[in-house]
Amino acid sequence: MPRGRRASIGRRTRHASQQQVYSRNLSEERQNIIRENDRLRHRVSTRRSLASYNRLAFQYDPTANYSDDENLDxxxxxxxxxxxxxxxxxxxxxxxxxxxxxxxxxxxxxxxxxxxxxxxxxxxxxxxxxxxx
Known part of the structure; x- marks a missing residue:
């Protein structure tokens, strides 16, 4: 009888603990930079996903440069x-x-x-x- 997969709970909790320690030791300025980069990355990935093009004409953003988007050509x-x-x-x-x-x-x-x-x-x-x- 084959052995079941080992649980990776210990590894996950160890990684989570390391992330908490890393985050706690960051300066306030560095945390703000990371947060802003995450926001930008999320905004770009959402904008670029093909699902976001559905009914895009009804959500027109005048600040977006649609002419540079190869998916809209x-x-x-x-x-x-x-x-x-x-x-x-x-x-x-x-x-x-x-x-x-x-x-x-x-x-x-x-x-x-x-x-x-x-x-x-x-x-x-x-x-x-x-x-x-």
């Missing part, structure tokens, strides 16, 4: 819908734009002249508008 709009010719992202759901051809919209009319020159880039104010976006 969805790429460029390079796919074209075969029904309505809409530009789509590579992994965007098929039929999201026009319900796979079930929705037919009238073509867009040419915008009125002041707006058209801004879109074309032929106006002097276009550069100012583009710099402020």
């Amino acid at each position: 969805i790429g460029r709009m390079t796919t074209i819908c075969r029904y309505c010719n809409a530009l789509k992202f590579k992994r965007e759901t098929a039929g999201l734009c026009c319900a796979s051809g079930k929705v037919k919209l009238d073509p867009l009319l040419t915008p009125p002249q002041p707006l058209k020159t801004l879109f074309d880039g032929s106006d002097t104010h276009t550069n100012t508008m583009n710099c402020n976006t």
Whole structure:
């Protein structure tokens, strides 16, 4: 009959005791630094976990730099819908734009002249508008 595993209770309590002694001997300043580092590490790991991306748009943080996060990069709009010719992202759901051809919209009319020159880039104010976006 095989022997059961040895309990590691003694080792765990010895380690816990060593941790208590170590923590007691730390200066107040060092304890604050360790606490702050733990907070930062926890915040970063929580932010980076994929589960935290669920419904992230509803918890927008204006101080976070989302452009540096490779998990949020969805790429460029390079796919074209075969029904309505809409530009789509590579992994965007098929039929999201026009319900796979079930929705037919009238073509867009040419915008009125002041707006058209801004879109074309032929106006002097276009550069100012583009710099402020």
